[in-house]
Amino acid sequence: MGRVTERRRVTRVRDGVVSSRPDTLVAEEPLEIRLNGKPLAITMRTPGDDFALAAGFLVSEGVLGSADELRNIVYCAGATEDGHNTYNVVDVQLAPGVPLPDIALERNVYTTSSCGLCGKASLDAVRTTARWAIEDLPEAPVRLEPDVLSRLPDRLRAAQRVFDRTGGLHAAALFSPEGELLDIREDVGRHNAVDKLVGRALQQGRLPLRDVVLMVSGRASFELAQKAVMAGIPALTAVSAPSSLAVDLAAETGLTLVGFLRGTSMNVYAGEHRLALRTAAGRA
Structure with missing residues (x-):
């Protein structure tokens, strides 16, 4: 199996003093996903x-x-000189009778650790493929x-174990509406962390x-809003800003979208009907 962290030597400069020491870095490796x-x-x-990610x-x-x-998911043998498995290729086998989608036949998709699917389809594609409506x-x-x-x-921050060692990971977590931490995943890409959460939920x-809040570190991109909608999640919260397309998707699908969640301050961009808000005058 690949390692979550790796060690590299680094030259440190602190107040003009130079020293050399090993540093712990988050590991980043490619994962090829095959379908049937x-x-x-x-x-x-x-x-x-x-x-779970796949x-x-x-x-x-x-x-x-x-x-x-889902029939099963297995690792495929990697192409290493010594013949060892790299654990960087997984094959997902659909259950008998489940149709093979066009995406497996028409295109290869490359994603990065920062932005998710490159050139992702528009809002219409999410509307036509979402299996569940975002409704209470x-x-x-x-x-x-x-x-x-x-x-x-x-x-979320307190539960990030690998981040404490590396300072270089995003996190995504599922909370109950009462604030109970249900699950958390870390990854170099925030969209991967969300996929790991959703994949575990599917496997289980x-x-x-329908009754969870998805919390992500960083910003709320269109890809993250899309993943929430596709999993039937009613609320997405982020510590930073959403993109305009994420707000549009949330408004069209009924997703509650909260950004700049810092301390007691937050911006509610869509789905405010789920929040017990009070106006500046104190009226409910």
Whole structure:
């Protein structure tokens, strides 16, 4: 298996004093995802939870929606000089009867650790492939308290174990509406961290994720909003800004989108009906 971290020697300069020492860095390696034996995508990721990453990626692409559509996921032998497996190629086998999507036949997709799918399709593509509407169940509507949301960034940061050693990882976490940490994944790419969360949920038969809040480090891009919508997640929160297309997607699908979540301050860009907000005058 690939390592989550690696050691490299670094020259340090502190107040004019130069020294040399080893430093711990987050590992970044390519992962090729194959579908029924055919190459589909390559993503740069931090090794670990590779099967969940592949499954979550296919949820985002509209290929998978439930665990019974997934036959299995296996590592393929890598091409190394000594014959050892690199663990950088996985093959996802669909269950019998599950149609092979056009994306496996018509294109190879390259993704990076920073931006997700390059040249991703527009809002229309998400609307036509999403399996679940982002809507609250009448018997259990999602209600979010701003003071609960304000505590999520600190809880996310406190749970980032690899970040403490490297300072170079993004994180994504699932919280309950009451602020309970349900799951967290770290990766060099924030979209990979979300795929790992969604993939684990698919493997455990928990999709759609109708009663959770997705919290991400950094900004809320269109790709992250798309992944939330495709997994049925009703709320996406981020410590930084969303993109304009992420806001458009949230508004069209009913996703609650919160950005600049820092301390008691936040901007609600869409789906404010799920937040227990009060006006400046104190009216509900």
